Amino acid sequence: MAATPVVVAIDGPSGTGKSSTSKAVAARMGMRYLDTGAQYRAITWWMLHAGVDIDDPRAVAAAAGKPSIVSGTDPLAPTITVDGTDVAAPIRGERVTGAVSAVSAVPEVRTLITELQRSIAAQADGGIVVEGRDIGTTVLPDADVKIFLTASPEVRAARRSAEVSGRAGTPAAGGTDVAATQAALLRRDAADSGRKTSPLAKAGDATEVDTSELTLEQVIECVVTLIEERGRR
Ligand SMILES: Nc1ncnc2c1ncn2[C@@H]1O[C@H](COP(=O)(O)OP(=O)(O)OP(=O)(O)O)[C@@H](O)[C@H]1O
Ligand SMILES: Nc1ccn([C@@H]2O[C@H](COP(=O)(O)O)[C@@H](O)[C@H]2O)c(=O)n1
Numbered sequence: 001m002a003a004t005p006v007v008v009a010i011d012g013p014s015g016t017g018k019s020s021t022s023k024a025v026a027a028r029m030g031m032r033y034l035d036t037g038a039q040y041r042a043i044t045w046w047m048l049h050a051g052v053d054i055d056d057p058r059a060v061a062a063a064a065g066k067p068s069i070v071s072g073t074d075p076l077a078p079t080i081t082v083d084g085t086d087v088a089a090p091i092r093g094e095r096v097t098g099a100v101s102a103v104s105a106v107p108e109v110r111t112l113i114t115e116l117q118r119s120i121a122a123q124a125d126g127g128i129v130v131e132g133r134d135i136g137t138t139v140l141p142d143a144d145v146k147i148f149l150t151a152s153p154e155v156r157a158a159r160r161s162a163e164v165s166g167r168a169g170t171p172a173a174g175g176t177d178v179a180a181t182q183a184a185l186l187r188r189d190a191a192d193s194g195r196k197t198s199p200l201a202k203a204g205d206a207t208e209v210d211t212s213e214l215t216l217e218q219v220i221e222c223v224v225t226l227i228e229e230r231g232r233r
Pocket of ligand 1: 012013014015016017018019020021037159160162163211214215216217219
C-alpha cells in the first residue's frame with residue numbers, strides 16, 4: 001500500500017497492456033482503478049443503442065449528457081453501468097470497438113467524461129491508477145506518477161489475437177486474423193492520435209515503458225517500482 005494517496009496515470013496505444021498492468025498494480029498497492037476506455041465505450045454503446053448517428057458529431061454532442069455512466073473502481077472487480085444496466089460485456093464487442101473513436105473525438109463527450117474521471121479520482125482516498133489515452137496530458141496533469149506504455153504493433157496484435165482465441169500470445173502465432181487485428185489496432189491508434197481534442201499522446205514528464213520484450217509480471221514490477229520511488233522522494 002502506498003504511504004500517501006498517489007495518483008498514477010497510465011496512457012498508451014491500444015493493446016499495450018494498460019488495463020492488465022493498471023488493475024494488477026492497483027490491487028497490489030491497495031489503490032482504486034479506473035478504466036477510462038470503458039467509459040468511452042459505455043457512452044458509445046448507449047449512442048448505438050439509442051440510434052444516434054455516431055458519424056454526426058452534432059447529434060453525438062446533443063445526446064452526450066443523456067446517459068448516466070457509473071464506474072466501479074475495485075481493481076479486483078471493476079464495473080461499468082449505463083443507466084443502471086451492466087454493459088461490461090457488450091462494450092467489448094466489435095460494433096462498439098469500431099465506433100468508439102468517432103464518439104470519443106467529439107469535444108462535448110470528452111468534456112463530460114473528463115469531469116466524471118476527475119471527480120472519481122478526487123474521491124479515491126487510498127490513491128488510484130487511472131488508465132487511458134489522455135490522462136497524463138489532460139485529465140490529471142498533476143498526477144504523481146505518469147507512465148506511457150508502448151509495444152510493437154506485431155506484439156500487440158499477437159497478444160490481442162491470443163486473448164480472443166485463447167492461445168498463448170507470441171508474434172509467432174501469425175496468421176490472417178493477427179494481420180487483421182493489427183490493422184484494426186493501428187486504425188484506432190491513428191484516429192485517437194489524430195483527433196483535435198485531447199489526442200492520445202505521451203505527457204512530457206511521463207516515463208515510457210516499452211513492453212514488447214517484457215512479461216506482464218515484469219511490467220507490473222516496473223510500474224510498482226516507479227510508484228515506490230516517487231513515494232520516497
Ligand atoms: N507484457 C505482456 N506480456 C504478454 N501479454 C500481455 C502483456 N501485457 C498485456 N498482455 C496481454 O495483452 C492483451 C492486451 O492487454 P490489455 O487489455 O491490458 O491492453 P490495453 O492497453 O488495456 O488495451 P486497450 O487499450 O485496447 O484496452 C491482454 O490479453 C493481456 O493479457
Ligand atoms: N482516456 C481515453 C481512453 C479511451 N479513449 C477512447 O476509448 C477507446 C477505447 O479505449 P480502450 O482502452 O478500451 O481500448 C479508445 O480507442 C479511444 O477512442 C479515449 O479517447 N481517451
